[in-house]
Amino acid sequence: MIWEELQQQIDARERDGLQRRRRTLEAPCGPLARVDGRDLISFCSNDYLGLANDPALIEAVCVGARTWGVGSGASHLVSGHLAAHEQLECELAAFTGFPRALLFSTGYMANLGIVPALVGRGDAVFADRLNHASLIDAVQLSRAEHRRYPHADVPALVRLLEASTAKRKLILTDAVFSMDGDIAPLAELLEIAERFDAWLVVDDAHGFGVLGPQGRGSVAHCGLPISERLIYMGTLGKAAGASGAFVAASELAVAWLLQTARTYIFTTGASPLIACALSASLRLIEHGDARRSQLVRLAAQLRAGLAGTRWRLLDSPTAIQPVIIGDNHEALRVAASLYDRGLWVPAIRPPTVAKGTARLRVSLSAAHTEAHVAKLVDALRDLA
Numbered sequence: 001m002i003w004e005e006l007q008q009q010i011d012a013r014e015r016d017g018l019q020r021r022r023r024t025l026e027a028p029c030g031p032l033a034r035v036d037g038r039d040l041i042s043f044c045s046n047d048y049l050g051l052a053n054d055p056a057l058i059e060a061v062c063v064g065a066r067t068w069g070v071g072s073g074a075s076h077l078v079s080g081h082l083a084a085h086e087q088l089e090c091e092l093a094a095f096t097g098f099p100r101a102l103l104f105s106t107g108y109m110a111n112l113g114i115v116p117a118l119v120g121r122g123d124a125v126f127a128d129r130l131n132h133a134s135l136i137d138a139v140q141l142s143r144a145e146h147r148r149y150p151h152a153d154v155p156a157l158v159r160l161l162e163a164s165t166a167k168r169k170l171i172l173t174d175a176v177f178s179m180d181g182d183i184a185p186l187a188e189l190l191e192i193a194e195r196f197d198a199w200l201v202v203d204d205a206h207g208f209g210v211l212g213p214q215g216r217g218s219v220a221h222c223g224l225p226i227s228e229r230l231i232y233m234g235t236l237g238k239a240a241g242a243s244g245a246f247v248a249a250s251e252l253a254v255a256w257l258l259q260t261a262r263t264y265i266f267t268t269g270a271s272p273l274i275a276c277a278l279s280a281s282l283r284l285i286e287h288g289d290a291r292r293s294q295l296v297r298l299a300a301q302l303r304a305g306l307a308g309t310r311w312r313l314l315d316s317p318t319a320i321q322p323v324i325i326g327d328n329h330e331a332l333r334v335a336a337s338l339y340d341r342g343l344w345v346p347a348i349r350p351p352t353v354a355k356g357t358a359r360l361r362v363s364l365s366a367a368h369t370e371a372h373v374a375k376l377v378d379a380l381r382d383l384a
């Protein structure tokens with residue numbers, strides 16, 4: 001029976017420590033998560049600036065609801081593009097320094113829209129091996145050839161490009177790698193894109209709002225010029241504290257995406273309430289230096305606290321601070337011990353990360369206090 005196969009596969013996942021479970025939260029996203037009536041210090045969310053439950057965003061949603069109602073009613077190209085969306089797109093373009101921006105409902109959908117709009121059969125995508133799942137799926141959907149280079153290995157990328165006879169070429173990378181926290185060599189990648197006449201698509205899900213002057217993102221952080229061949233994707237459900245995503249690029253590239261990106265065209269416009277929340281969020285991001293320095297302080301505190309213990313932190317300059325464990329079951333055991341002590345840190349296992357590199361993905365937020373991080377350090381030192 002076809003469903004017996006499913007049961008066997010579920011049983012196998014359980015045996016291999018790969019079964020995934022979710023917990024239901026009984027309070028809003030924040031440094032303290034309430035689960036089963038218990039308050040846990042959470043190091044799970046990507047709410048890096050602590051904006052997901054910010055009063056200014058809540059107020060913007062309330063005002064937005066009275067102004068715009070709740071639903072957008074149609075896709076953007078039919079009648080679902082409201083002034084709240086238009087204003088947010090203009091603000092995002094101005095904020096990132098690109099000529100124009102286009103909103104998508106989620107980062108996953110943005111990626112699935114961008115890549116097939118730019119390349120197809122006979123073209124090639126050159127992708128970092130550690131790219132996010134949505135970028136991998138996007139390439140598959142495009143039907144372009146998928147050439148993957150070892151993580152951040154620029155010489156290997158150059159060799160692939162030199163050997164390629166593809167018509168159009170696109171270099172595709174996370175700006176901040178979501179499970180490692182390191183930053184892609186963006187300046188070199190742009191230079192290579194120029195040399196080989198390729199597009200460079202940068203997914204800044206974890207850098208937008210966090211890195212660069214005023215949180216303008218990884219491209220600004222790395223000092224890249226605004227180039228015609230650069231397509232910048234930022235997500236709005238992480239540091240920005242709401243949901244959604246945007247692409248910022250040249251007039252022409254955005255005009256093309258608006259005409260051809262299927263995940264833009266064939267879906268209902270996100271609620272205008274989200275756009276209202278995001279306009280408020282953008283102002284907090286721009287004036288959020290105090291939040292960003294708190295993040296830097298907390299990361300330094302965690303790194304100093306674990307130095308000299310058996311816990312190996314990856315060399316990450318961002319809010320994502322992974323502790324490498326290796327074995328799936330051990331990663332689960334450590335995460336469970338922390339959980340028992342009131343500390344919620346997710347164990348990340350294959351296929352999200354490579355086999356043998358299961359890890360705790362400690363995700364810091366400006367809403368954490370030094371006392372929260374101190375508790376995590378003490379518990380980990382104790383478990384070591």
Ligand SMILES: *Cc1c(COP(=O)(O)O)cnc(C)c1O
Pocket residue numbers: 105106107108109111132134174178203205206235236237244245
């Ligand atoms: C989270 C994430 C996405 C997906 O964004 P959503 O808005 O959550 O759909 C895409 N790329 C990267 C690197 C991410 O971390």
